[in-house]
Amino acid sequence: xxxxxxxxxxxxxxxxxxxxxxxxxxxxxxxxxxxxxxxxxxxxxxxxxxxxxxxxxxxxxxxxxxxxxxxxxxxxxxxxxxxxxxxxxxxxxxxxxxxxxxxxxxxxxxxxxxxxxxxxxxxxxxxxxxxxxxxxxxxxxxxxxxxxxxxxxxxxxxxxxxxxxxxxxxxxxxxxxxxxxxxxxxxxxxxxxxxxxxxxxxxxxxxxxxxxxxxxxxxxxxxxxxxxxxxxxxxxxxxxxxxxxxxxxxxxxxxxxxxxxxxxxxxxxxxxxxxxxxxxxxxxxxxx
Amino acid sequence: xxxxxxxxxxxxxxxxxxxxxxxxxxxxxxxxxxxxxxxxxxxxxxxxxxxxxxxxxxxxxxxxxxxxxxxxxxxxxxxxxxxxxxxxxxxxxxxxxxxxxxxxxxxxxxxxxxxxxxxxxxxxxxxxxxxxxxxxxxxxxxxxxxxxxxxxxxxxxxxxxxxxxxxxxxxxxxxxxxxxxxxxxxxxxxxxxxxxxxxxxxxxxxxxxxxxxxxxxxxxxxxxxxxxxxxxxxxxxxxxxxxxxxxxxxxxxxxxxxxxxxxxxxxxxxxxxxxxxxxxxxxxxxxxxxx
Numbered sequence: 295x296x297x298x299x300x301x302x303x304x305x306x307x308x309x310x311x312x313x314x315x316x317x318x319x320x321x322x323x324x325x326x327x328x329x330x331x332x333x334x335x336x337x338x339x340x341x342x343x344x345x346x347x348x349x350x351x352x353x354x355x356x357x358x359x360x361x362x363x364x365x366x367x368x369x370x371x372x373x374x375x376x377x378x379x380x381x382x383x384x385x386x387x388x389x390x391x392x393x394x395x396x397x398x399x400x401x402x403x404x405x406x407x408x409x410x411x412x413x414x415x416x417x418x419x420x421x422x423x424x425x426x427x428x429x430x431x432x433x434x435x436x437x438x439x440x441x442x443x444x445x446x447x448x449x450x451x452x453x454x455x456x457x458x459x460x461x462x463x464x465x466x467x468x469x470x471x472x473x474x475x476x477x478x479x480x481x482x483x484x485x486x487x488x489x490x491x492x493x494x495x496x497x498x499x500x501x502x503x504x505x506x507x508x509x510x511x512x513x514x515x516x517x518x519x520x521x522x523x524x525x526x527x528x529x530x531x532x533x534x535x536x537x538x539x540x541x542x543x544x545x546x547x548x549x550x551x552x553x554x555x556x557x558x559x560x561x562x563x564x565x566x567x568x569x570x571x572x573x574x575x576x577x578x579x580x581x582x
Numbered sequence: 583x584x585x586x587x588x589x590x591x592x593x594x595x596x597x598x599x600x601x602x603x604x605x606x607x608x609x610x611x612x613x614x615x616x617x618x619x620x621x622x623x624x625x626x627x628x629x630x631x632x633x634x635x636x637x638x639x640x641x642x643x644x645x646x647x648x649x650x651x652x653x654x655x656x657x658x659x660x661x662x663x664x665x666x667x668x669x670x671x672x673x674x675x676x677x678x679x680x681x682x683x684x685x686x687x688x689x690x691x692x693x694x695x696x697x698x699x700x701x702x703x704x705x706x707x708x709x710x711x712x713x714x715x716x717x718x719x720x721x722x723x724x725x726x727x728x729x730x731x732x733x734x735x736x737x738x739x740x741x742x743x744x745x746x747x748x749x750x751x752x753x754x755x756x757x758x759x760x761x762x763x764x765x766x767x768x769x770x771x772x773x774x775x776x777x778x779x780x781x782x783x784x785x786x787x788x789x790x791x792x793x794x795x796x797x798x799x800x801x802x803x804x805x806x807x808x809x810x811x812x813x814x815x816x817x818x819x820x821x822x823x824x825x826x827x828x829x830x831x832x833x834x835x836x837x838x839x840x841x842x843x844x845x846x847x848x849x850x851x852x853x854x855x856x857x858x859x860x861x862x863x864x865x866x867x868x869x870x871x872x873x
Contacts, residue, residue, distance in 0.1 A: 352763075424786070433734040520771045521772070540774060541741070541742065541743060543743055544655050544742070546678050
């Protein structure tokens with residue numbers, strides 16, 4: 295009886311495991327099919343280097359360069375803000391903070407991760423956007439910069455929790471050795487602990503970037519969605535994700551516009567793939 | 583094992599209760615209908631839907647926005663029964679519908695004036711259609727050129743799935759010229775909803791955007807618009823739209839798939855009834871009978 299249950303459960307678990315692979319393969323296949331159907335008609339180069347996005351115009355213009363640059367600006371901005379704060383905060387939580395403070399901090403970081411992105415977008419729209427406009431004296435607060443700040447909030451919990459794990463798993467003997475050699479606490483932290491935990495911290499940063507690149511709702515609400523090539527981070531931008539989300543509803547299945555959105559999805563997929571791949575390469579190198 | 587048993591019982595009870603709940607509500611007698619499309623008239627349609635359901639509680643009517651284009655796409659993809667729209671269906675869309683075996687039938691249900699909203703601290707009061715066109719195509723980029731402060735104009739437009747976006751483009755940017763290829767400037771901000779345009783205008787003194795007349799209130803300012811330099815300026819209110827004096831007004835439509843029957847027909851009949859048209863006026867639009 296027990297054996298039987300065992301094997302049944304094993305079979306169920308096996309199917310579940312395989313299912314996720316099947317789903318990913320199906321999704322990727324669907325993206326490829328629709329994306330390639332688009333590229334066949336429109337061409338890849340014109341799609342990626344075109345600087346005008348007028349999908350419903352006649353004839354339509356499908357240039358996603360402004361969208362790629364928009365996504366890049368928002369992501370880069372969010373990283374510049376979230377990475378130093380996130381890593382420092384992980385260092386503080388795992389190495390410096392007394393136990394009481396650490397527990398409170400940890401639970402708040404976890405709470406931060408649980409805030410839905412619509413809420414972050416809404417709060418940003420009402421509070422941050424007017425603030426950015428008045429502080430920097432720019433025409434509108436709906437800019438890549440506002441998006442970066444709000445997205446940094448969303449990337450921070452990921453970066454903090456995973457880096458903290460990495461820092462905490464640095465063996466005690468490393469620290470003891472450093473302290474025994476007469477290093478100060480700060481020297482131990484940044485020369486030994488940070489260096490030893492680096493692969494984990496980079497993995498944390500990459501996962502944070504992954505979250506930022508794919509984020510949709512919050513950026514759609516606060517970056518202004520103007521499909522222009524921005525010359526500074528204080529200009530409105532339109533990201534790839536926001537474009538797909540905003541325009542998916544209006545397209546008719548099988549049409550050019552519909553396919554162009556899948557082509558954007560393919561580009562997005564490629565970008566996240568490259569991010570993950572370079573992270574993997576880097577991780578492999580540091581481990582040796 | 584115990585966990586498995588408990589979860590199985592939980593699962594069964596969930597299934598059981600959800601079944602019993604739906605049969606309580608009328609089970610097989612419930613008639614449901616989906617309405618999708620224009621954000622501009624979603625509130626009006628919602629009121630109609632509530633009234634129709636009040637009269638006949640076994641009906642189940644779902645109303646969702648998303649933009650006129652979204653409504654047509656749903657009608658063509660057969661995921662809604664009625665598409666609400668703030669523009670006429672395009673030839674391209676009719677062709678695609680017929681390809682999929684759907685024949686869109688049009689009902690005009692009212693009129694709407696498009697208001698040009700600016701911040702209430704902005705000194706500008708009047709604009710001509712030509713000036714509006716130049717603003718949205720980024721030929722006029724500074725408020726100084728039209729009698730305001732020396733500040734850059736922040737142009738707010740709707741996303742391209744919005745009927746308001748299409749109407750504004752065709753009527754103001756292209757002067758109803760089918761051959762024109764004029765487009766909104768790339769630097770126009772495409773906002774996800776009329777509410778988002780209203781929010782930005784109410785807090786940004788240099789923003790300008792277009793929304794349905796229903797959005798005008800004391801926190802923002804609507805500009806009076808003239809057809810050209812030599813014409814009189816008219817403020818967007820129901821009277822000026824009704825008499826055709828306000829230059830940016832448009833008809834509002836419902837589209838059904840084929841000749842309506844059953845609950846769909848009942849809904850359309852209610853919309854065109856005297857009571858339905860009174861609600862049009864109450865929600866700040868202009869009834870059709872008035873024209």
